[in-house]
Amino acid sequence: MWTEAEAAAIVRPALKKRRYEHTERVVETADELCTRYGGDRGKIRLASWLHDYAKYREPEEMRALEGQGTVPEGLGGFGNELLHSFCGAELLKREHGLEDEAVLQMIASHTTGRAGMSLEEKIVFLADYIEPGRTFDGAETARAEAESSLDKACCTALAQTIQFLTAKRLPVYPDTLAAYNDLLPGTV
Numbered sequence: 001m002w003t004e005a006e007a008a009a010i011v012r013p014a015l016k017k018r019r020y021e022h023t024e025r026v027v028e029t030a031d032e033l034c035t036r037y038g039g040d041r042g043k044i045r046l047a048s049w050l051h052d053y054a055k056y057r058e059p060e061e062m063r064a065l066e067g068q069g070t071v072p073e074g075l076g077g078f079g080n081e082l083l084h085s086f087c088g089a090e091l092l093k094r095e096h097g098l099e100d101e102a103v104l105q106m107i108a109s110h111t112t113g114r115a116g117m118s119l120e121e122k123i124v125f126l127a128d129y130i131e132p133g134r135t136f137d138g139a140e141t142a143r144a145e146a147e148s149s150l151d152k153a154c155c156t157a158l159a160q161t162i163q164f165l166t167a168k169r170l171p172v173y174p175d176t177l178a179a180y181n182d183l184l185p186g187t188v
């Protein structure tokens, strides 16, 4: 398993300053969620450090990875924003030999979520959405719910993302809808 210093050294040159600072806040927020809800703290913190590794890769480079490893076929058809999560996991594996399947999964699902997320995946997904630098409408709602229910807060984040995407007439990736449907029954 990598140390956090190794993970930070890998992402630092891959990210802009603002994005690196977001990453630091995701690590802290995920750590707080881990204290409240449990999970493997070491893996949660490592995945949080690494989650946006591919954020600044060229879409063309990432589209070329479709259908390989952790990257689903047809992903780029849903918009370039989705590529960096699935491709980040695949590129960390290829370029840095990251092998831990649980950590790779947390990175791959951090943007869309998916049905059947592990506790650790939910924590990284939510931390990315509610870290204190997030000021968009709805971040505060999910942040407040995160005090008492991880699933409810994740479900709200997904619902708000789906609303945001449909309002702009952007495509919703099936995993995002599947994650919402998966979490909804426990939250109403």
Ligand code: DGI
Residues within 6 Å of the ligand: 022, 052, 055, 078, 079, 081, 082, 085, 110, 111, 112, 128, 161, 165, 170, 171, 172, 173, 174, 176
């Ligand atoms: O990388 P971050 O900015 O930290 O955050 P993120 O990985 O959650 O990415 C957020 C972006 O992803 C935002 O522009 C909305 C977009 N997104 C999330 N779910 C979906 C999506 N875009 C599409 N097309 N479909 C989705 O299901």
Ligand code: FE
Residues within 6 Å of the ligand: 051, 052, 084, 085, 110, 111, 128
């Ligand atoms: Fe991201």
Ligand code: FE
Residues within 6 Å of the ligand: 110, 111, 125, 128, 129
């Ligand atoms: Fe997110």
Ligand code: FE
Residues within 6 Å of the ligand: 022, 026, 051, 052, 128
């Ligand atoms: Fe992020």
